[in-house]
Amino acid sequence: MNFSLKGRTYVVMGVANKRSIAWGIARSLHAAGARLVFTYASERFEKSVRELADTLEDDTSLFYECDVTDDDAVTKTFEDIKNDVGTIHGLAHCIAFAKKEDLQGEFVDTSRDGYLLAHNISAYSLVSVARAAAPLMTEGGGIVTLTYLGGERVVKNYNVMGVAKASLDATMKYLANDLGKDAIRVNAISAGPIRTLSAKGVGEFSTILKKIEADAPLRRTVTQEEVGDTAYYLLSDLSRGVTGEIIHVDSGYNILG
Ligand code: NDP
Numbered sequence: 001m002n003f004s005l006k007g008r009t010y011v012v013m014g015v016a017n018k019r020s021i022a023w024g025i026a027r028s029l030h031a032a033g034a035r036l037v038f039t040y041a042s043e044r045f046e047k048s049v050r051e052l053a054d055t056l057e058d059d060t061s062l063f064y065e066c067d068v069t070d071d072d073a074v075t076k077t078f079e080d081i082k083n084d085v086g087t088i089h090g091l092a093h094c095i096a097f098a099k100k101e102d103l104q105g106e107f108v109d110t111s112r113d114g115y116l117l118a119h120n121i122s123a124y125s126l127v128s129v130a131r132a133a134a135p136l137m138t139e140g141g142g143i144v145t146l147t148y149l150g151g152e153r154v155v156k157n158y159n160v161m162g163v164a165k166a167s168l169d170a171t172m173k174y175l176a177n178d179l180g181k182d183a184i185r186v187n188a189i190s191a192g193p194i195r196t197l198s199a200k201g202v203g204e205f206s207t208i209l210k211k212i213e214a215d216a217p218l219r220r221t222v223t224q225e226e227v228g229d230t231a232y233y234l235l236s237d238l239s240r241g242v243t244g245e246i247i248h249v250d251s252g253y254n255i256l257g
């Protein structure tokens, strides 16, 4: 069995900057020999994604704008990718968003608007992206999404995003069941807290990191590289018997009572 990704193409959605988990995934896939296709929400991040990709050795990456709240944009992005590269072998979905005011205080105060926005971008987007990407995975493939413990348990301040992650986790499993007959596997990585742009400005983030360092079985936080290598595992044939699974890359924190 050959676990190199040479000759394979993977779409990576959600690189904002060098701290993004998506960038950790991109580097692991690239190190394994994959060709990369990047998508970003708006022009605002295009330059930074292109500059990062430029740092990859022998870079042959492609770039597309794709706001996942827009069904036509999602459809067009994957049509363009099909025209430009043909077959793809997998996809990393590293996208989430909620309004700042819904990530503090009490969950009971979440507005209908805020609830729908968080679910639209953070959970439904996996459905629309999987539907658009599946026809390009003519040799089978893998889809990986990023989730967090706050979807399984109540975590202070995570609020509406926790409910959206619970929806994302179930979405991942239903997609795994639908797409399995086409040899497409769908899995999630539940990452421990990592300081990224999304985490910036989040109250008490440093306290959360300190708690992981004190209590997690490995007594340390995890890195983008560690999540990236697990994504490589899930997107390669190493995990060929695994689908509908949530792998925690969190120093073991989730096993604590
Ligand atoms: P980043 O801020 O680096 O990435 C978040 C990404 O979401 C951005 O690239 C942003 O795109 C994208 N995004 C937001 N709205 C849209 C949209 N409408 N269309 C397309 N893309 C959109 O943060 P992370 O790397 O931390 O987040 C990646 C994933 O990891 C998220 O699902 C997050 O919930 C999850 N996660 C993060 C953890 C952490 O501690 N950091 C822990 C567990 C899970 P753009 O930049 O182009 O706006």
Ligand code: KAL
Pocket (backbone or CB within 6 Å): 016, 096, 097, 098, 099, 100, 103, 147, 148, 150, 155, 156, 157, 158, 161, 192, 193, 194, 197, 198, 199, 202, 203, 205, 208
């Ligand atoms: C318990 C934790 C800390 C509490 C809070 C909330 C974290 C929510 C994640 C969510 C994705 C953050 C946002 O949507 C931020 C957004 O309102 C403002 N930021 C932006 O618009 C930037 C510029 C762009 C790039 O961000 C996005 N997302 O588009 C959770 C911690 C311990 C773990 C984390 C951070 C989990 C997670 O899901 O990210």
